[in-house]
Amino acid sequence: MHKQHTIELAPGLEIPVMGLGTWPLTGEDASDAVARALGNGYRHVDTAANYGNEQAVGAGIARAGVRREEVWVTSKFNKEDHSRERVAAAYERTCELMGLDYLDLYLVHWPNPEQGTFVEACQGLEDLVQTGSLRAWGVSNFKPAHLQEVFDAGLRPALNQVQVDPEHLQREQLEFHARHQLTTVAYSPLGRAGDFLSHPAITSAAQEYGKTPAQIVLRWHLDSGRVAVPKSASDIRQRENLDVFDFSLTEQQRAAIDALDTGAGPRLDSDSFGH
Numbered sequence: 225m226h227k228q229h230t231i232e233l234a235p236g237l238e239i240p241v242m243g244l245g246t247w248p249l250t251g252e253d254a255s256d257a258v259a260r261a262l263g264n265g266y267r268h269v270d271t272a273a274n275y276g277n278e279q280a281v282g283a284g285i286a287r288a289g290v291r292r293e294e295v296w297v298t299s300k301f302n303k304e305d306h307s308r309e310r311v312a313a314a315y316e317r318t319c320e321l322m323g324l325d326y327l328d329l330y331l332v333h334w335p336n337p338e339q340g341t342f343v344e345a346c347q348g349l350e351d352l353v354q355t356g357s358l359r360a361w362g363v364s365n366f367k368p369a370h371l372q373e374v375f376d377a378g379l380r381p382a383l384n385q386v387q388v389d390p391e392h393l394q395r396e397q398l399e400f401h402a403r404h405q406l407t408t409v410a411y412s413p414l415g416r417a418g419d420f421l422s423h424p425a426i427t428s429a430a431q432e433y434g435k436t437p438a439q440i441v442l443r444w445h446l447d448s449g450r451v452a453v454p455k456s457a458s459d460i461r462q463r464e465n466l467d468v469f470d471f472s473l474t475e476q477q478r479a480a481i482d483a484l485d486t487g488a489g490p491r492l493d494s495d496s497f498g499h
């Protein structure tokens with residue numbers, strides 16, 4: 225098994241920096257991909273109620289036969305459950321579907337500011353951690369203004385999961401995280417195999433280290449202090465994406481990749497989109 229490289233979110237709470245994304249896998253494909261990934265050394269799996277695959281992901285974890293405490297499991301819930309009371313029921317449902325006694329991390333999937341109840345959702349999550357049934361809670365797709373409302377209520381998420389890739393660096397968002405010492409998890413970290421993978425800033429580093437462009441981009445995330453959750457169902461690409469711990473980029477190489485940023489926001493604007 226690979227040595228797990230982790231970031232400490234709080235004392236005793238270490239999240240493996242490379243996780244397996246599971247959207248849009250469902251059913252047997254999802255179970256297979258998860259069992260394969262755990263066999264390949266992954267110890268962090270990312271799912272969500274909205275992916276419709278929690279049960280299949282749970283089955284994949286069970287099939288892999290890895291001890292529960294060795295795997296970091298994240299899921300997320302939808303806006304119907306954004307109330308202090310309903311979060312607990314959503315959590316119970318997810319655990320039951322996944323066949324797990326607890327999750328390591330449970331996230332508000334989208335803030336849905338027009339509904340105006342994400343702070344209550346965070347309060348419900350904090351209750352779950354306080355009572356010891358959940359290890360940590362966090363948010364996803366929260367802009368600085370949403371996070372500020374959460375902070376103002378005296379609540380502190382463990383992390384924010386947002387879309388980041390070389391062309392979508394979300395500088396203001398990430399600077400806000402840094403100012404508040406909030407860990408960033410990059411989703412769609414490969415830009416869904418974006419065209420930037422063939423840019424010289426990436427291919428030249430790939431050549432220098434004998435790595436693939438995807439490995440360079442994943443290393444760029446890690447060297448920038450982020451956790452990444454690339455999705456791959458393929459055995460070879462799963463192993464490729466985990467094989468990034470024997471080199472690191474120079475500051476100049478990292479800056480050259482940062483320079484690919486287009487300044488564009490994420491695909492979906494969380495002030496208007498959400499579920």
Ligand SMILES: NC(=O)c1ccc[n+]([C@@H]2O[C@H](COP(=O)([O-])OP(=O)(O)OC[C@H]3O[C@@H](n4cnc5c(N)ncnc54)[C@H](OP(=O)(O)O)[C@@H]3O)[C@@H](O)[C@H]2O)c1
Nearest residue numbers: 245246247364411412413414415416417438454455456457
């Ligand atoms: N919080 C949110 O709102 C949110 C939103 C979107 C996604 N996510 C999470 O983030 C995860 C990853 O994001 P994503 O799936 O959108 O994008 P991604 O991980 O950037 O890209 C996945 C795509 O890249 C391919 N790929 C994987 N490894 C590769 C490699 N080494 N070389 C070339 N191609 C490679 C995959 O194909 P193969 O499977 O064929 O390898 C797949 O088509 C999701 O699965 C989900 O868990 C969260």
